[in-house]
Amino acid sequence: MSPEEFLMEASSTQMTGRSQRRRRIFRLLAMGMAIVPFVALELVLWGLDVADPSQADDPSSGFNRSGRLFEVDKRDGVYRTATARGLFFGDQEFLLEKPENGFRLFCLGGSTVRGRPYTTESSFTRWLGLELAERTQGREVEAVNCGGLSYASYRLGPIVSEVLAYQPDLVVVATGHNEFLEDRSYKNVKGRNAVIAWLEDQAMSLRTVTMCRRWMSQEDPDTPEKDSAEVEARLDQQSGYASYQRDQAWQDKVVAQYGRSLELMIEECRKAKVPLVLVRLGSNLRDCPPFKSQHRDGLSAEERTKWQAAMDLGARETAALRFEAALTAFRRAEELDDQHALVAWRLARTLDRL
Structure with a gap:
C-alpha cells in the first residue's frame, strides 16, 4: 500500500468514527428532547401541587x-x-x-x-x-x-x-x-x-x-x-365464585x-x-353453610341425579323435623360424593339437632 493510499484509508476510518459518534450523540439528544416535555410537565404539576x-x-x-x-x-x-x-x-x-x-x-x-x-x-x-x-x-x-x-x-x-x-x-x-x-x-x-x-x-x-x-x-x-x-369484597362479585376450583x-x-x-x-x-x-x-362453621361446593371428579350423570334426589329428600325430612330420616338421606348423598362441602355441612347440622 502506497503512503497516499494509507493516508486516505486512515482519514476515511477517522471520518467514519466521527460520524458514528455524531449519530450516537444525535440519538441521545433526540431522546432527551423527547423526554424534556414530560419532565417539564411533571415539574409544573409538582409546583402547582x-x-x-x-x-x-x-x-x-x-x-x-x-x-x-x-x-x-x-x-x-x-x-x-x-x-x-x-x-x-x-x-x-x-x-x-x-x-x-x-x-x-x-x-x-x-x-x-x-x-x-x-x-x-x-x-x-x-x-x-x-x-x-x-x-x-x-x-x-x-x-x-x-x-x-x-x-x-x-x-x-x-x-x-x-x-x-x-x-x-x-x-x-x-x-x-x-x-x-x-x-x-x-x-x-x-x-x-x-x-x-x-x-x-x-x-x-x-x-x-x-x-x-x-x-x-x-x-x-x-x-x-x-x-x-x-x-x-371480591367474593361478592358474581365472577368471584367461578375462580375457585378444587x-x-x-x-x-x-x-x-x-x-x-x-x-x-x-x-x-x-x-x-x-x-x-x-x-x-x-x-362460625355451625351456622354458615359453605360459600361454594364442588362435586368430586368422576361423578357420573346418573350418580349426580341420585345424589340430588338424596339431598332433596334430606331437605324435606329436615323441614318436617324428622332428623333421623334426614340423616339417612344425607349419608346416602355422602356415599355418592364425600367431597361435596354442603353434604358435610348438612350432616353436621343434622347431627347437631339430634
Whole structure:
C-alpha cells in the first residue's frame, strides 16, 4: 500500500468514527428532547401541587410494597391514613411525637379488624384501646386500626415493617380469613415480576401518570373517592365464585405462604423488641353453610341425579323435623360424593339437632 493510499484509508476510518459518534450523540439528544416535555410537565404539576399520587387511589391494591399506610400531617402534628389507601382502610391518626406516658398499639388484619360491616369506631381495636386506657390510669393510649378490607397476611407484611418505625408498645395481628381470596382475586398483580413491579410502582408515583389516569377514567379531581364501606369484597362479585376450583396443590401453597408471612412478622417484631400478639380468628362453621361446593371428579350423570334426589329428600325430612330420616338421606348423598362441602355441612347440622 502506497503512503497516499494509507493516508486516505486512515482519514476515511477517522471520518467514519466521527460520524458514528455524531449519530450516537444525535440519538441521545433526540431522546432527551423527547423526554424534556414530560419532565417539564411533571415539574409544573409538582409546583402547582396538582395530581398528587398520594391523593389518588392505589392501583396496585396495596401490593406496592413501597407505598406507606400513613402520611405525615405536620400542620396538625399527626400521622394520618394515606388517601391512596382510603378505599381499604378507615381514617386513623396518631401523634407524630409519642407522649412520654403514651402507650401505642397497632392492630393489623382484614375486615374483621377493620370493623366490617360497621365502622372502625365499633371494632375490637377501639374497645381494646378503651379497656387499656381504663386499666392504665394516667397513660395516654393510642390504639391504631390497621385493618384492610380483603387484606391477607401477604399485604400485611409491609405494614408491620412500617408501624415498627412508629415506636409501638404492642402489635396485634389477626389474620387468616382472606388468604385464598387474595391469592385468587389478585393473582396477576401479586405475581408480577420484581423488575416490572418496581417500574410500575415508580411510574404510578409520577403526577403526569396520575393526571393521565384521572383523564382516562374521566374522574373529577374534586370528587371525593368512594368511602371504604362501598368497596365490595371480591367474593361478592358474581365472577368471584367461578375462580375457585378444587386444587390441593394450590391450597397447600397458600397455606405455606400464610405460615411464612407470619414467621416474617414474628422475626421483625423480635428484632425490634416489640411484643406481638397473634389472634386466632373465630369461624362460625355451625351456622354458615359453605360459600361454594364442588362435586368430586368422576361423578357420573346418573350418580349426580341420585345424589340430588338424596339431598332433596334430606331437605324435606329436615323441614318436617324428622332428623333421623334426614340423616339417612344425607349419608346416602355422602356415599355418592364425600367431597361435596354442603353434604358435610348438612350432616353436621343434622347431627347437631339430634
